[in-house]
Amino acid sequence: MRSRNWVSLVPYGLNEQHPNNYKDIVAALWENRDNLGYAWRVLKDGCCDGCSLGTTGMHDWTMKGVHLCAVRLQMLRFNTMPAMDWHLLEDVAPLKSKTEKQLRKLGRLAVPMVRRKGEKGFRRVSWDEALNIAADGIRAADPHRVGWYLTSRGLTNEAYYAHQKVARFIGTNHVDTSARICHAPSTAGLTATVGCAATTCSYSDWIGSDLIVLVGSNVANNQPVTTKYLYYARKAGTKVFVVNPYHEPGLERYWIPSVTESALFGTRIADDFFQIHVGGDIPFFYGVLKHLIENNWTDREFIASRTLGWPELEVKVRGLSWAALEKGSGLTRADMLRFAQAFAKARHAIVVWSMGITQHRYGSDNVRSIVNLQLSRGNIGRPHTGLMPIRGHSGVQGGAEMGGMPGAYVMGFPVSEQNAKKFAEPEMWGFEPPGWKGLSATQMVLAAGRGEIDVLWQSGGNFKQTLPEPDLVARALGNIRLRIHQDIVANPTMLVDPADTVLLLPTRTRYEQRGGGTETSTERRIIFSPQIPGGPDLPEAKDEWEIPVLVARKLDPQSSAKFFPWKDTQDIRSEIDRVCPTYKGIAALKKKGDNFQYGGPRLLVDRCLTPHGKGHFSAIDLPEEKVPVGRFLLATRRGKQFNSIIHAEVDPLTGARRDDVLMAREDAEKLGLRPGESVILRNELGEFHGRVKIDRVKPGSLQAHWPEINVLIPAGRLDPSGVPDYNATVELHRV
C-alpha cells in the first residue's frame, strides 16, 4: 500500500533530480583507492570531521543503523591523500591560476616553507627556522596588531584551546573561528535572551515532536543524515514546516540510501512551505505572534512564570499593521494564520535554523524573533521542544566554547578585566590574559586593510574566497607583515604576495594527532575521536595544538614551560576539565565512543541561564530591505560543497550549475529571459557572469552560489556580532 510519505512509485526516484548516494560511495572508493584500509578505519573509528551532527565511527546516539553521508565520503580524501611535491610551491605563478580544488588535489603540505617579499615562491626551511621566524615576527608586533583565526573543519577542541591560550599568552584577544561567519548571531541572540548559546535540546527530541520548523537551513545539503532523523520523526507523526525564500527541493523530498523504503520510493520531508522574502523572517514571525496573541493561543502561564519583557513585546506586536507584516514577510495574513494554527496546536515544537537566519546585518535580531516565538508557547526545556542553531562544521560548537572567539577565554568566562584577573590565578592559567575585547575575523581583515594588523595566524581558512569582496580581502592580506598559514593543503589565500613574510606550516589531521582529540556536536555532545594509525607518510607534519605551543616556547621558554606543559592531548583535556566547568568530565574521554552531553539532553528545564533565570522577549524593530527600482535582492546559497571546498559543478539536489542564477519564472518572463540564457549581475562592487535557471525562488529575489558570488557582496556590512551580511542588491542584464 502506498504510504503518504512516499514521493513516487518509480524505484530510486530514477526520473527525479536528486543525489545518487551510491555513485558517491563508488567515487569515494575510487578516490581513496591508494589507502583504502586507512580510509575504512577513519570511517569506522573516527568521529566525523564533516558537519556537526556528530558520530562515533558510523553510528550516533539518535537512531540505530548506519550514520554516513556523501559529505563525509567526499571529505575523506583530506585524510588519506599523500604528500604534495613541495617543489611546486617554489614558484607560485603557475599555482595562482589554479582553483581551490586543483590546489587541494596537489596533496598534503609536507614541509615548513617561507616566502619573503619579492620572492617568486616558497623555500623549504627547517622547523627550527620556521618557529624562529614566527616568534621573531610576533615578538616585534604590538599584541593589539596580532590576529588569530581557526577554521571550523577538522580541528579538535584541544587544538582550539591550545591556540587561543597561546594567543592570549602573547597578549591578543583577536581570536576567532569560522563560527564567526556563521553562527555568531545565534550566540549573541541566544545569550541575550535565554542565557546560553548552545542548542537547548537533543536530536532525539525531533522524533516524536509535534512540529519541527526549519528556518533558513538546507539540512538535506549540509547535514544530510538529518533527513534520516526526519524520516523517523515523520513516522512518529511529526510535522515539518519550512520557512525559506527558496522552495528547497531537498527539503521537499529525499531518497535516504540506508533506509530501504526511502531509497526505493523517496520520503516527503516538508508538510508545508512558507516562502518568505529574503530577510522576511522577523515580519513573518511577528505575524505569527500577532495571530497567537489575537487568538489567545500563547502560553500565558509560562510567560508569567518564566519570562520577562512580554508586555513590551505584546504592545509592539499589536501595534504592527498587517500591511507592514505582509510587505516585509512576502506572505499573506492567511499564510501566517496557517502557521500560527499549527504552531498553537503543537504541544511541542523545535525550531532549527542556520545561515539563512544569521547571515544578515540583522542576524542577531532574526534569532531573537525565533526565541520570541518559542518562548510565547513555552517551547523550551520540555521533551521535544527547543532552540537549535544547527552547526554546519564539526568544529563550530567546540571552537567557540574552547575560547576561539574574541569575547571569551573559554565557555562561561567572557573577556573582562575581572575574568582576566581570575585566569591569572595559579589554578587557572597562571598568567593574565588581555581584558579588552578582540576583533572578529571579518573585522581583523578590515583592520588589515587599514594597515592595523601586523601578524595573522591562520589555522586553516581561505579568506580570499570565503569573505565578501575578494579583491579587497587580497589587498588587506597583502598588507600584513607576517602571515602564518598552518594547514593540511594549499589554498589560494596562501598565494597572496607577502608584505614581508608568509610561512606555511604543515599540520596533521585530527585522526593523526597523538592521543586523539574531541569535538562537540550541535547537541552539546563532546565526543572522543581516537588517533588512527596508518595515515599518509608525512614525517614533518606536526600536531595542530603543538605548533602554536612550540612558538610560545621560542618566545619565552621559561614561562611557556609552566603554562604549556602538555605532552599530548590528554594533558590538554585534563586542563580543560579544570578551567571550564561546563566541560567537566572531558578528561575521562579516552577511547572510541567515549562521550557525554554537557547539560544533559535538555537545557533550560527549570530556568533560563540568564542572571535572574528568566527568558527575555525582545521587542525588536522590523528590518528594512531597500531594493532600488530595477534591482533584485540577491541571496547566496551553497551547492555540493563544504564551506569553500567545491565537490561538484552541479548541485545534485537542485540541478543548478555553479554559475546558475536562480530566478522566479514570473521575473524571467517579465524580462523575456529563457532558461540557460547568459546574464550579468552587476552592482557597485563588480559583476558576475551567470546563466538563468528558472526555479522556485521568491519573485524579486535571486540566488547564486557562494563563494563565487562574493564579488558582489559588500565587505563592511555586518551584524553587530561581526558576521557579514551575505546578501546584496544587483541589476540583472542580458548578455
Ligand code: SF4
Ligand atoms: S551528516 Fe554530518 S556528521 Fe553525519 S556523516 Fe554527514 S557530515 Fe558527518
